[in-house]
Amino acid sequence: MTWKIDLRQVKSFCSKALGQMSCCDLCGANVNKSFLLGYQLRQTLLCQNCISDLPxxxxxxxxxxxxxxxxxxxxxxxxxxxxxxxxxxxxxxxxxxxxxxxxxxxxxxxxxxxxxxxxxxxxxxxxxxxxxxxxxxxxxxxxxxxxxxxxxxxxxxxxxxxxxxxxxxxxxxxxxxxxxASQMGKTxxxxxxxxxxxxxxxxxxxxxxxxxxxxxxxxxxxxxxxxxxxxxxxxxxxxxxxxxxxxxxxxxx
Ligand SMILES: [Zn+2]
CATH class of the missing domain: 3.40.50 (Rossmann fold)
Structure with missing residues (x-):
C-alpha cells in the first residue's frame, strides 16, 4: 500500500489545530470566535472578553x-x-x-x-x-x-x-x-x-x-x-x- 501525503491537507490540519490552541495575547485565555458591534472578526489574537474591553x-x-x-x-x-x-x-x-x-x-x-x-x-x-x-x-x-x-x-x-x-x-x-528628521518634539x-x-x-x-x-x-x-x-x-x-x-x-x- 502506498501513502500519498497531500501537503495542502496537512497544512490545513495543522493550521486548524494551531488555531484551536491559540491563546489570547492579553489574558492567555483560549481564543474562539470573536465579535465586535455585531461583526465577526477575522482574528485569532484576542479572546472575546479582551476584544470587548479594549479602550x-x-x-x-x-x-x-x-x-x-x-x-x-x-x-x-x-x-x-x-x-x-x-x-x-x-x-x-x-x-x-x-x-x-x-x-x-x-x-x-x-x-x-x-x-x-x-x-x-x-x-x-x-x-x-x-x-x-x-x-x-x-x-x-x-x-x-x-x-x-x-x-x-x-x-x-x-x-x-x-x-x-x-x-x-x-x-x-x-x-x-x-x-x-524625526517629527518627535516638534511643534x-x-x-x-x-x-x-x-x-x-x-x-x-x-x-x-x-x-x-x-x-x-x-x-x-x-x-x-x-x-x-x-x-x-x-x-x-x-x-x-x-x-x-x-x-x-x-x-x-
Ligand atoms: Zn483575553
Whole structure:
C-alpha cells in the first residue's frame, strides 16, 4: 500500500489545530470566535472578553468623525483632511502593540488593527449615510527607512483593512521623496516646514476619485496626512478621510 501525503491537507490540519490552541495575547485565555458591534472578526489574537474591553473611542457620540469633537478640532489646526476616524486613544494595549509591530516586526498585529477598524467602520456605515470610498492609500515611508525596517506598518494595516472591505488600495500612488528628521518634539509649524515637498504623486488620479481614505498607525498633529491631502485635493479629490489606529494629541503648553 502506498501513502500519498497531500501537503495542502496537512497544512490545513495543522493550521486548524494551531488555531484551536491559540491563546489570547492579553489574558492567555483560549481564543474562539470573536465579535465586535455585531461583526465577526477575522482574528485569532484576542479572546472575546479582551476584544470587548479594549479602550475604543465611542464612534456613535462623535458620528465616526473625531473632528466633530470641538476640543480635537481645536488641537489639530491647519489640517487639510476632512474627517478623522480613530480606533483608540494612544494608550495600553495599543501603544504596546504599535511599538511591537513597528520595532519587533509583529506583523500579525496589522491584521488585528485592520479587522478592528473594519468592524468599527462598518458599524458607522450602517448608522449613518457615509460617502462611498473611491480609493484607499497609506502613509508611505521613505525608501531608506523602508530598507532599514523592511516593511511599512501603515501599509500592512491598510492592506488588511482594504481587502476585508473589498476597497481599491494603491500602495504606490504616493511616494515620500524626502527623508525627514524625526517629527518627535516638534511643534505644528516646525512639522509643516519639515514636511514641505516631502511627497509626490506617481501618476494622475482618475477624475472619478472624489473620496480618498488615508491609513496611518498613529496620528499626533495630522501634518503628515495634511501634506498628502493637499496634493490629492490639487488633483480634484474632494474629501479626504484619515483612518488611524491611535490618536495622540500634541501636548498643550
Ligand atoms: Zn483575553
Amino acid at each position: 475604543y473611542f465611542d464612534q456613535t457620540i462623535i458620528s465616526g468623525n473625531l473632528l466633530s469633537w470641538p476640543a480635537i478640532h481645536r488641537a489639530l489646526p491647519n489640517i487639510h483632511f476632512d474627517q478623522l476616524f480613530a480606533l483608540s486613544p494612544y494608550t495600553y494595549p495599543f501603544d504596546k502593540w504599535l511599538a511591537q509591530m513597528k520595532y519587533l516586526g509583529r506583523f500579525e498585529l496589522a491584521n488585528l488593527f485592520g479587522t478592528l477598524l473594519c468592524a468599527q467602520w462598518q458599524a458607522m456605515q450602517t448608522n449613518q449615510v457615509k460617502l462611498p470610498i473611491d480609493l484607499v492609500l497609506s502613509v508611505p515611508l521613505h525608501v531608506k527607512k523602508w530598507q532599514i525596517r523592511g516593511y511599512n506598518q501603515a501599509h500592512l494595516i491598510a492592506k488588511s483593512f482594504a481587502s476585508q472591505l473589498s476597497l481599491p488600495y494603491d500602495e504606490k500612488l504616493v511616494v515620500r521623496i524626502k527623508h525627514n 505644528g509649524s516646525q512639522r509643516r516646514k519639515n514636511l514641505a515637498k516631502t511627497f509626490i504623486l506617481q501618476e494622475q488620479i482618475a477624475n472619478n476619485i472624489k473620496h480618498v481614505l488615508i491609513i496611518d498607525d498613529v496620528v499626533t498633529t495630522g501634518t503628515t496626512v495634511s501634506e498628502i491631502s493637499k496634493l490629492l485635493k490639487k488633483t480634484g479629490v474632494e474629501t479626504v478621510t484619515l483612518v488611524t489606529v491611535c490618536l495622540t494629541l500634541p501636548k498643550t503648553k
